[in-house]
Amino acid sequence: AFLQGPWAARLACVRPDGRPHVIPVWQEWDGESFYVIVWKGSQWAGYVLQNPNVSLTVDEPWPPLRRVVVNGTAHSVEPGDGAVNLERLLRRMARRYLGQASAADPGQVSHAFRIDPDALRGWQGLSGGGGR
Numbered sequence: 001a002f003l004q005g006p007w008a009a010r011l012a013c014v015r016p017d018g019r020p021h022v023i024p025v026w027q028e029w030d031g032e033s034f035y036v037i038v039w040k041g042s043q044w045a046g047y048v049l050q051n052p053n054v055s056l057t058v059d060e061p062w063p064p065l066r067r068v069v070v071n072g073t074a075h076s077v078e079p080g081d082g083a084v085n086l087e088r089l090l091r092r093m094a095r096r097y098l099g100q101a102s103a104a105d106p107g108q109v110s111h112a113f114r115i116d117p118d119a120l121r122g123w124q125g126l127s128g129g130g131g132r
Helices: 044-050 086-098
Strands: 009-014 020-025 027-029 034-039 053-059 067-077 109-123
Touching: 009 034, 009 044, 020 044, 027 086, 034 067, 034 086, 044 067, 044 109, 086 109
Parallel strands: none
Antiparallel strands: 009 020, 009 053, 027 034, 034 109, 053 067, 067 109
């Protein structure tokens, strides 16, 4: 239920020079994979295409301080890819994050990534004080 809330994620990827890059992204969890959209002009998409090993963190800034950390592999989802309809994905995310599906223009999205978790861990509360 936590991952269905309007929580933006932070995606960590690796730049070609080896330095880390972290970017806030809209995310959707389908029970098996995360989906993140790429706005046109985003540089981080190229980093992920070159090195698909990523980390994703979804958290809330107030109690009960729930969070999920994912290490996984990103797979590009291009427009016209039959597995995911990007326009419907964007509408769902816009409704969730902005409160209205019509607020986001599909022409602003270049593609999306599906992130398949290798490891997924969740917490509630502060380190050492909360349950998993």
